[in-house]
Amino acid sequence: MRPHGPVDFQTRTYDYIRSPDQGAEPTARHPVVVVGAGPVGLTLAIDLAQHQVPVVLLDKDDTLSTGSRAICFAKRTLEIFDRLGCGERMVAKGVSWSVGKVFFRDEQIFSFNLLPKAGQQRPAFINLQQYYVEAYLVERVAELPLIDLRWKNEVIGVVRHADHAVLTVQTPDGPYQLRADYVAACDGSRSAIRELIGQQTSGRVFQDRFLIADVKMKLDHPAERWFWFDPSFHPHQSVLLHKQPDDVWRIDFQLGWDANPDEEKKPENIIPRVQALLANSTMKDAQFELEWASVYTFACSRMERFRHGRVIFAGDSAHALSPFGARGANSGVQDAENLAWKLALVVSNQAPDALLDTYGEEREPAAGENIRNSTRSTDFITPKSEVSRTFRDAVLELSRHHAFARPLVNTGRLSVPAILDDSPLNTPDAPDAPFDPCMRPGAVAVDAPVTLADGKDDWLLRQFGDQFTALVYGDDDLAERLQVAVEDLVPLRVLSVRAPPRGATVRTDLPGSVCDREGLVAERYDFLPGSVYLLRPDQHVCARWRRPSVEALRRALKRAIGLPGGDPL
Amino acid sequence: MRLITEPNLTAVDDFYEALIDAHRDLSIGESQALNARLVLLLANHIGALDVLKEALTAARAGAVPGGP
C-alpha cells in the first residue's frame, strides 16, 4: 500500500501481524526463510519471488534503516533494482552527480568529472538515503504475494540438520519455531545467526573514528562531492561533503582514534564542526539543522566461508566493509542476486544442491576484492605511519600540478561489480576463437541502446528478464535452432541482435529481436555474425562462441547450473 | 622488462651532485617529503609494476640486516 502524502521514512513503522505458523502443529516448513529485511534480505526475497519461490522474510524490527547510513548506490545495483521492478523510483528520487573536488589544506588541488558513460541507461551512481532504498524495496515486496514479510520476528535460535534448519523466532506474542529447507542469513554485521552457529569473521579494525552527520540545509551549492585532506577548519584530518535528496547533506569528519565517541555525538559538539566547515566556504551563512549523526569505527572483515550447510550468509553478515568506496550495500545486493537464481533452481529441483557451493566460490573472492579496495582507501585517507603520511602528502602535493599523481589520490574507488573469473560455472573461451577480453566469461553484461521490434527505443539489459539469456548476433536461423535445443534444461530466452539499420540484412519483423541501433552492442560485445553470448539470470556472462553448435550451448548451460555433462566440447 | 642494475646514467657525477643539491637547506622532514615526491615522479616515469617491484625489493635488501 502506498501511503498518501509525504511520509517520514525515518519514523515510519510497519505492523506486526501474527502468522498462522505461530503455534502451528507440526512446525511449519518453508523452502526458503530469509532473515533480515535490510537492503540485502529485501533484494533476495524479491528476486526469489520473481523466480516463483515462496519466501518467508523475518525482521526483528518494525522500522527502516535508522539514519541514512548508505548513500551511494552504484550503477550495477540500479540495474539489479531495474530487473526487480524498482530501479526507476530510486533514480527518480536520487541525486545524480558527476563532479568531485579534492582539497589539500585550504586549496583545491584538482577536480574530476565522472560523466556518465554514453549509451548506458544508468549513471555511475546516485546518492539516496538507505531508508528510501529500503522503503521502495518494501513497497515492491508488497506487490509480490509470494513474500511473507514478518516484522518484529527475531531469530534467537538455529539448529542445523542435514536437509533443513530449525529456527526459533521471538515475537510480541512469544516464540515459535519454523523449519526451512534453506536459511539465508542477511541479518547484518552483528549477525545473530553467525554467532548461533559458532562462526566468526576475521579482518582488521581501523584505529580511527569518524563522525557521520546528516545535515539539512538549503544551500546554493552544486551537487558535487567535496573531499578535504587536512583543511584548516579541521586540521590533520579529512572531511567529506556529499549531497542527498531533500536538501540533506552528508558530512564525514575524521576524528582520530583518541576522540571520545560519546562526547562527539552530542549536538553541541557537532554544530561547531559544521559551522567551521561552512564558514570556510562560499556557504558561510547557510542555516542548518542536524538530522542524524553517529560516530563510527570501521572494520574490514569477512567470514571465511559463506555457506554452512543449509545456512547461507549474504551482505554485511558475511563481510564488513569500511564505507570508503561505497561497497557495503552495493556488494551485498550482488550477493543477493548471485544467490537468488541458484536457490530458485535448487529448491525447484532443476539443479543439484552443489550449485549453492558456487555462491561462496564466486562471492568470497568478490568480498576479498572489495575488502582490498576498501582497505587501500582507508589507508590513504587515514595513514597509519609517518612514512605513509609522507607519501600520501607527496601524492596530494604533486597532484596540484601533475596529472599523473591524481589517479593515485584514493578517496574511495567506485564500486564496480566483481568479474567472476575463477568460477566453475564459466565455460572458457575456445582458444581458436579469440574475443576481446572485456566481456569474458565471469564479467557482468554491459548495457547498450537498442531498438525493439515494434520500433521503440530501449536498453539491452532491460530485455534479459529473470532467466538465462542467449544473445545471438546477426543470425536468425541460429537463434531459432538454439531456442529449441535447450527446452528440456532450463528456461532460456534467445535474443536475436541485429546489425544497425544501415546493414543489408536487417529484419525487424521477428519477435524476440532487437536492433543494435548505434552499433554499440556489437562494439561492446565484440560481436561478429553468428557470435553468441550465454548470460546467467544475474546477467553475468558464462560462455561465448564465434558460432556454437547446439551441443556446445547445452553443455555450457549444464555447466552453469552445476549439472554433470558440462565439459566444453 | 627487467630492472637495469648495470651502469645506465649518462653523467654519473652530474646526477649525484644535482641530487644532493636538490636537498640543500632542507630540514630532514622536508628532505623526506622531497624524496617521496621524487620516488613518485620516477615511478610514474618507469610505469611497469614488475620493474618497480624489483626496485623495491633491491632497495629493501639494503635495509634488512643480513640482506645482500
Ligand SMILES: Cc1cc2nc3c(=O)[nH]c(=O)nc-3n(C[C@H](O)[C@H](O)[C@H](O)COP(=O)(O)OP(=O)(O)OC[C@H]3O[C@@H](n4cnc5c(N)ncnc54)[C@H](O)[C@@H]3O)c2cc1C
Ligand atoms: C555511515 C555508513 C555509510 C555507509 N555508506 C554506504 C554507501 O554509501 N554505499 C554502500 O553500498 N554501503 C554503505 N554502507 C554500508 C551499508 O549500510 C551496509 O552494507 C548495508 O546496510 C548492509 O545491508 P544488509 O542487508 O546486509 O544488513 P543491514 O542493513 O544491517 O540489515 C540487517 C537486517 O537484519 C535485521 N536483523 C538483525 N538481526 C536479526 C535477527 N536475529 N532476526 C531477524 N532480523 C534480524 C535487522 O533488523 C536489519 O533490518 C554504509 C554504512 C555506514 C554505517
